[in-house]
Amino acid sequence: MFQNSSFFQNFSTLGKEDTPKSQWIVEDTIANWWRPNFDPPRTLGKEDTPKSQWIVEDTIANWWRPNFDPPRYPYIPAHVTKPKEQTKLFLVQLPDKAYFAVPKNFKLVAAPLFELFDNSNGYGPLIASLPQNLSRFNFLYNPP
Numbered sequence: 001m002f003q004n005s006s007f008f009q010n011f012s013t014l015g016k017e018d019t020p021k022s023q024w025i026v027e028d029t030i031a032n033w034w035r036p037n038f039d040p041p042r043t044l045g046k047e048d049t050p051k052s053q054w055i056v057e058d059t060i061a062n063w064w065r066p067n068f069d070p071p072r073y074p075y076i077p078a079h080v081t082k083p084k085e086q087t088k089l090f091l092v093q094l095p096d097k098a099y100f101a102v103p104k105n106f107k108l109v110a111a112p113l114f115e116l117f118d119n120s121n122g123y124g125p126l127i128a129s130l131p132q133n134l135s136r137f138n139f140l141y142n143p144p
Contacts, residue, residue, distance in 0.1 A: 060089040
């Protein structure tokens with residue numbers, strides 16, 4: 001999760017928000033957005049500098065905005081026929097070793113899941129719901 005340093009308690013997930021009607025390929029959209037923003041700069045003259053490789057495993061959650069007001073809902077409200085915005089959270093598997101180029105106005109924050117659970121005042125409802133959304137997955141740790 002990333003914290004915007006211009007605001008004290010502003011935690012967010014990063015990505016682009018699309019209208020629900022758009023048709024796009026998940027891996028390409030994530031790659032096209034992620035690489036220019038968070039891949040380390042490529043060394044000039046070295047074409048063999050590796051790009052980040054990741055695997056998009058599954059969709060974790062869908063959040064909807066019926067209009068452009070701040071609240072998001074994990075469902076489309078009954079009175080809404082065409083939601084204005086959809087936010088998708090993806091489970092992305094990173095390689096064993098990776099470099100992140102974090103922008104200067106952001107700070108990379110590692111928070112344990114038990115701290116996120118039921119803490120929407122501190123992290124917001126979208127991030128605070130991650131433990132419940134991730135509970136449907138079975139994570140296995142394979143030591144090296």
